[in-house]
Amino acid sequence: xxxxxxxxxxxxxxxxxxxxxxxxxxxxxxxxxxxxxxxxxxxxxxxxxxxxxxxxxxxxxxxxxxxxxxxxxxxxxxxxxxxxxxxxxxxxxxxxx
Amino acid sequence: xxxxxxxxxxxxxxxxxxxxxxxxxxxxxxxxxxxxxxxxxxxxxxxxxxxxxxxxxxxxxxxxxxxxxxxxxxxxxxxxxxxxxxxxxxxxxxxxxxxxxxxxxxxxxxxxxxxxxxxxxxxxxxxxxxxxxxxxxxxxxxxxxxxxxxxxxxxxxxxxxxxxxxxxxxxxxxxxxxxxxxxxxxxxxxxxxxxxxxxxxxxxxxxxxxxxxxxxxxxxxxxxxxxxxxxxxxxxxxxxxxxxxxxxxxxxxxxxxxxxxxxxxxxxxxxxxxxxxxxxxxxxxxxxxxxxxxxxxxxxxxxxxxxxxxxxxxxxxxxxxxxxxxxxxxxxxxxxxxxxx
Numbered sequence: 001x002x003x004x005x006x007x008x009x010x011x012x013x014x015x016x017x018x019x020x021x022x023x024x025x026x027x028x029x030x031x032x033x034x035x036x037x038x039x040x041x042x043x044x045x046x047x048x049x050x051x052x053x054x055x056x057x058x059x060x061x062x063x064x065x066x067x068x069x070x071x072x073x074x075x076x077x078x079x080x081x082x083x084x085x086x087x088x089x090x091x092x093x094x095x096x097x
Numbered sequence: 098x099x100x101x102x103x104x105x106x107x108x109x110x111x112x113x114x115x116x117x118x119x120x121x122x123x124x125x126x127x128x129x130x131x132x133x134x135x136x137x138x139x140x141x142x143x144x145x146x147x148x149x150x151x152x153x154x155x156x157x158x159x160x161x162x163x164x165x166x167x168x169x170x171x172x173x174x175x176x177x178x179x180x181x182x183x184x185x186x187x188x189x190x191x192x193x194x195x196x197x198x199x200x201x202x203x204x205x206x207x208x209x210x211x212x213x214x215x216x217x218x219x220x221x222x223x224x225x226x227x228x229x230x231x232x233x234x235x236x237x238x239x240x241x242x243x244x245x246x247x248x249x250x251x252x253x254x255x256x257x258x259x260x261x262x263x264x265x266x267x268x269x270x271x272x273x274x275x276x277x278x279x280x281x282x283x284x285x286x287x288x289x290x291x292x293x294x295x296x297x298x299x300x301x302x303x304x305x306x307x308x309x310x311x312x313x314x315x316x317x318x319x320x321x322x323x324x325x326x327x328x329x330x331x332x333x334x335x336x337x338x339x340x341x342x343x344x345x346x347x348x349x350x351x352x353x354x355x356x357x358x359x360x361x362x363x364x365x366x367x368x369x370x371x372x373x374x375x376x377x378x379x380x381x382x383x384x385x386x387x388x389x390x391x392x393x394x395x396x397x398x399x400x401x402x403x404x405x406x407x408x409x410x411x412x413x414x415x416x417x418x419x420x421x422x423x424x425x426x427x428x429x430x431x432x433x434x435x436x437x438x
Binding site for chain 2: 006007008010011012013014018020022029031033035061063065
């Protein structure tokens with residue numbers, strides 16, 4: 001999916017995360033901030049990468065402000081943000097699992 | 098009951114509901130803050146019938162963030178910020194700045210705001226992206242020029258006068274290359290586009306000058322953390338310092354700037370103080386060269402004088418103190434009024 005506009009999803013509540021997405025030319029830049037980065041940094045990064053890969057996001061600036069969210073929440077927030085930031089197109093729900 | 102879940106958020110459009118400001122004013126005062134009058138939107142946090150938190154938005158600058166003392170530690174400021182970010186995005190602002198006291202820096206840094214520059218214990222400026230200023234510097238670095246002596250001038254040019262042209266010519270003569278920034282903020286009599294056009298036309302005869310569009314990072318609303326310091330002198334000082342530090346630590350290195358040229362300021366206190374701050378903070382990395390203003394018919398030339406003359410349609414006197422290119426612009430856009438009147 002192509003990121004064409006800026007978008008937000010999520011909150012700063014504990015156990016949630018806020019995702020900010022902005023267009024960026026030719027590069028995919030992912031910034032992850034987490035209160036639990038020491039324990040779960042690798043796991044969070046993997047979930048973020050996999051989710052973006054499944055959505056075919058190849059460029060853009062992705063900022064993740066994690067407040068200790070579960071993997072399923074990270075996926076859901078990322079998906080919402082990407083859909084808001086992408087060009088209108090039919091959603092392939094099977095990829096959203 | 099969990100006090101955390103009992104909080105409602107509400108948006109207040111300042112222009113539509115000025116009466117709601119009185120409560121906000123009290124809440125801000127409790128935190129030692131004043132209310133800035135350029136705020137157009139407030140996010141309010143309510144616990145039952147009590148206002149317990151607020152955060153203001155002026156274009157893309159967040160300010161006047163306060164939380165009731167009893168609710169501190171409950172992550173309310175982070176929730177307020179998230180609400181502001183959503184409200185700002187709806188209004189077309191994604192890239193946001195936030196001014197606060199340095200003692201709050203950590204708190205906001207945990208909520209997705211990255212510090213850019215800090216003026217002692219008075220003020221710190223943050224932005225809601227980890228590489229906003231870096232990205233800007235990368236784009237500047239692409240326009241770097243070779244040379245030993247690289248100069249910079251920042252001007253509002255409201256409008257571009259013979260005084261401005263003299264300053265640019267003198268600076269260009271002394272430098273291998275000169276970078277000229279036109280203040281971007283559309284808060285002046287002449288629009289940014291018009292000012293930029295007048296500057297471009299006015300320096301077209303110089304072969305070693307780049308004219309840059311200003312940015313959020315040079316003399317803008319964002320670099321003006323006025324609201325939280327009551328004494329205006331202190332406010333100006335904090336504003337000057339943040340702006341100068343951003344120039345010294347980010348913009349100048351990106352372009353390899355070695356000299357900053359300024360005109361002496363006989364009229365405006367704010368500019369004079371700003372000049373002083375430049376002298377204090379840029380040395381020794383960057384040399385500040387202050388040039389006396391040139392005079393025409395006895396008085397130092399100033400843009401405000403041009404605006405005054407324009408109001409009374411005194412074009413023959415304007416002609417004496419602006420370049421031909423500026424005069425052409427003024428005549429084309431403002432002389433019609435005389436014929437109508």
